[in-house]
Amino acid sequence: MEIKVKINGKVYQDNIDADMLLxxxxxxxxxxxxxxxCETANCGLCTVWLEGKPVLSCSVLAMKANNKEVTTxxxxxxxxxxxxxxxxxxxxxxxxxxxPGFIMNVLAMKNELENPTEEEIKEYLSGNLCRCTGYMGQxxxxxxxxxxxxxxx
Numbered sequence: 001m002e003i004k005v006k007i008n009g010k011v012y013q014d015n016i017d018a019d020m021l022l023x024x025x026x027x028x029x030x031x032x033x034x035x036x037x038c039e040t041a042n043c044g045l046c047t048v049w050l051e052g053k054p055v056l057s058c059s060v061l062a063m064k065a066n067n068k069e070v071t072t073x074x075x076x077x078x079x080x081x082x083x084x085x086x087x088x089x090x091x092x093x094x095x096x097x098x099x100p101g102f103i104m105n106v107l108a109m110k111n112e113l114e115n116p117t118e119e120e121i122k123e124y125l126s127g128n129l130c131r132c133t134g135y136m137g138q139x140x141x142x143x144x145x146x147x148x149x150x151x152x153x
Contacts, residue, residue, distance in 0.1 A: 008075030
């Protein structure tokens with residue numbers, strides 16, 4: 001099947017198998033931030049944006065991205081570094097394996113929700129699993145990051 005996808009601003013056109021997952025497609029283009037974790041759409045490691053909305057690329061066929069825009073963490077490097085610093089300041093980065101998918105969702109949440117409550121933050125990020133933390137450091141980092149962003153800094 002012929003596919004044309006814009007990934008992080010660059011257009012790719014390929015002939016792919018009908019059952020190719022979006023995760024495998026973006027990784028074939030060098031976007032290794034999207035990781036294979038549970039392969040059951042439960043951990044969030046494979047999160048990318050499809051047309052600006054977070055999706056679990058392990059459960060989306062690459063064909064669904066045909067004539068659409070996909071963004072991976074590589075395409076959000078400056079924003080990711082900025083939020084990553086908040087995670088580090090709160091001691092919430094630990095091993096970092098879950099960080100790319102987690103950061104993709106935090107950045108999407110920032111764009112989608114205005115002044116989210118703690119419950120809304122937890123609900124938005126409920127599909128991101130981290131084996132190293134109790135999520136409290138991550139929650140503190142998110143709140144501080146969103147507070148700074150709401151002030152326009």
